[in-house]
Amino acid sequence: MKIKLKVWRQKNQQDKGGFKAYDVDDVSDDMSFLEMFDVLNEQLVKKNEDPIHFDHDCREGICGACSMYINGRPHGPEQTTTCQLHMRSFKDGDTITVEPWRAKAFPVIKDLVVDRGAFDRIIQSGGYVSVNTGGVPDANDIPIPKKIADHAFDSATCIGCGACVAACKNSSAMLFVSAKVSQLAMLPQGQVERKTRAENMVSQMDDEGFGSCSNTGACEAECPKGISLENIARLNREYLNAKVTSDNI
Template identity: 80%
Template sequence: MNLLNGLKEATNNMKITLKVWRQKNNATKGGFKVYPIEHVSTDMSFLEMLDVLNNDLVRKGEDAVAFDHDCREGICGMCSLYINGKPHGPQQTTTCQLHMRSFKDGDTITVEPWRAKAFPVIRDLVVDRTAFDRIQQAGGYVSINTGGVPDANEIPIPKKIADEAFDAAVCIGCGACVAACKNASAMLFVSAKVSQLALLPQGKPERKERAEKMVAQMDAEGFGACTNTGACEAECPKGISLTNIARLNREYLSASLTSYEVEVKGGD
C-alpha cells in the first residue's frame, strides 16, 4: 500500500489556513470564511482539526462550523466534505480517516459541502442526503418478512458471486460519488445496491421491478445522468467499481424491455 511509503515525521506545529464554506441555512446565501489555525498535529484526523477550530470559535464567541460525522472510523458514511477539490480530500478514504499528515505546513485548504441539486445544503458543510434513502425505499430490498425463511444453507451461492455481491454491498452511502461527478449522478450508489441484489439468488424475483423503481426514483430526485467519466469510482472511499454501473444499465434496459408493467412513481 502506497501510504506506507509516504509516511512523514510527526509534528504538532503545522500552520494551516482553512477556507470554509459558511451558510446559515438553506434559505440564506453562503460564502467562504478564512480561518488560520496553528499548532496542527500531523497525527490529527481532519475532523479533529475541525474540532480544534470549533472549540476555538466557541471560545471567541463565534458559531461553530457545522459538519456531519459520526463513527469516525470510515464506515457509517456520515462524514462528507469536499476538500481541495476532491470529495473526502486527497486520499481515497473517508474524511474521518484523512489525517493532517496528508498536508504540508503552510497549506491553504478549501472545504466545501457536497454540491448537488439533490443534496441541498442544510447548514455550513451539512447537506441533506435523504434522497439516497428514498432511492433505497423505492426497491433496495428483498420483500420477505421476518420469520418463515428457509435455512441459511438451503441457498448455496458460489463464493465468487457472493464475493462480487459483497464488493457492491460495501457502499457506505456517503455520497462522494455524487459529489465527485461533474453531473452529480448517483449511478454508482444506485448500481451498488442493484448489483448486490441482482447477483444474489435472493434478489432475483424482484430484479426487474427493483431496477426500474430505483432508477425512476433516482431521476425524480434530480441526480444527473452518468457519462462514464469514472470520477465516482476514483473517489469512492470503498472502491466500488464501475462494473456495477454497467450492470445497472443492463438490468434497467432489459427490465424496461421485458418487465410486466409496474406502477413506478417518479420519472422526469
C-alpha cells in the same frame, strides 16, 4: 504545522453563503481532518463565534456521515472518508478549501451539512428483498458460489456517503444506485424482484433530480469504498433488460 482554511459558511438553506478564512496552528500529523476541525471549533466557541457545522458520527470510515469537499475533491486527497483522512496528508503552510457536497438533490442545510434524504428514498423504492421476518429457509439451503458472494459483498460495501454524486460533474447517483442493484441482482435472493427493482430505483433516482451518467469515472475514483464502475455497467444491462422484458405488467 500551521494550516490555513477556507471554509464554506452558510447559516441556513436560504442564506447565500460564502467562504471564510481561518488559521489553525498546532496541527499534528496524527490528527484526523475532523479532529483538526474540532480544535478550530473549540477556538471559535471561545471567541463567541458560531462553530462550523459538519456531519460526522462513527469516525471509523463506515457510517458514511462525513461529507466534506476538500480542495476540490470529495473526502480530500486520499481515497478514504473525511474522518479517516489524517493531517499527515498535508504540509505545513498549506491552504485547504472545504465545501459541502454540491448537488441539486443534496440541498445545503447549514455550513457543510447537506440533506441526503434522497438516498433513503431511493432505497425505499426497491433496495431490498421483500421477505418478512420469520418463515425463511435455512441459511445453508441457499448455496451461493464464493466468487458471486464476494462480488456481491464488494457492491454491498457502499456506505451511502454521496461522494460519488459530489464527484460527478452531472451530480449523478448512478454509482450508489448501481451498487445496490448489483448486489441483489447477483444473489439468488434478489432474483424475484430483479427487474422491478432496477426500474423502480432508477425511476426514483430520476425523480430526485440527480443528473445522468456520462461514464467519466470520477465517482469510482473518489469512492472511499472503491465501488467499481462495473456496477454501473451492470445497472445499465439490468435496466435495459427490465425495460425490454418488464415485469411491470
